[in-house]
Amino acid sequence: MTMLIPDAEHDDLHLGERPLIVCDIDEVVLEFVTPFEAYLDQNGHELRPTSFRLHGNIFSRADGSETPGETVSAMLEAFFQAQDEWQTPVTEAADCLARLSAQADIVFLTAMPPRHREQRRTLLSRHGFDYPMIATESPKGPAVQTLHGARAQPVVFIDDIFVNLQSVRKHVPETLLVNLMANENFRTLAPHPGEGVAIARDWPHAEALITAHFDKAAG
Ligand SMILES: [Mg+2]
Known part of the structure; x- marks a missing residue:
């Protein structure tokens, strides 16, 4: 299925009949x-x-x-x-995403202004992050809702920012929400990501949370 996200620039999006992981970029897959x-x-x-x-x-x-x-x-x-x-890749992000991509579709959702899209696409691909990217400054909840729609497959959203996690929680309540932030100083200063959000220490921890969620959904 090909789709269009309003107010966004994005790569071709073709989701399979399998789980979906929507993943932020800054402080999640790229150090910022x-x-x-x-x-x-x-x-x-x-x-x-x-x-x-x-x-x-x-x-x-x-x-x-x-x-x-x-x-x-x-x-x-x-x-x-x-x-x-x-910008450099966050430790273990590429390996964890590569393993997860065996069972789920991965889509990057970045709040970066679309004018920086080309540099970002090149940088991601250089580090092995060959997943489609959406660049939009619109709220993330509606974007995930457009992507996921009424699909029955599990959906996961990974981000470092409270507002983004809670936006997705509001629009797609069944989402597994994972809070991940690479920089330790800022992580200790961050507000709690809010109710219903799992806090991951690092990428291997996030991967474990996500695979457990998929296993549970598969029964
Ligand atoms: Mg971020």
Whole structure:
């Protein structure tokens, strides 16, 4: 079946008659916070997080002043423009997804602006993440709902952000929701992902949660 997700740019999507795993990218399959810290460092700034956000937690190395919001946004834009020089795969993500892809369809769902789509596609494929990708800044719940529809197969959603997990919970309540965040500093600062969400320590733990869910569904 070929489908179209509104307000999104995406690869061809052909789902089989098998379970579906919808997977976020930043902080889930590609490191984001850690390489962005390195990028800031190269540009004379540093991240000193005291809360779960970038804005307000970045400071000038020259005089210690807080980096203005518009400068942070401009650096984020430049970072994503050059992401293929900076972002690296999260430990074991590729191997775990490869094993899971033997029994499930995998689709990447990234909130990245569609203008960075080409760089991201190239970067993912370079690291063996050859699964179709959807890039949209629209809420993730409706996107998963469009993908999964009324299928009877199990569906899984993996993300680091509370809002995204709860959006999917609201629109596709039967989804196994898995919270995964690569960067340890930010993981300790993150708000609890909310009710009904399984928290994975790392990719092997996420894989175990997902295969147990599939086994249970298969009876
Ligand atoms: Mg993310």
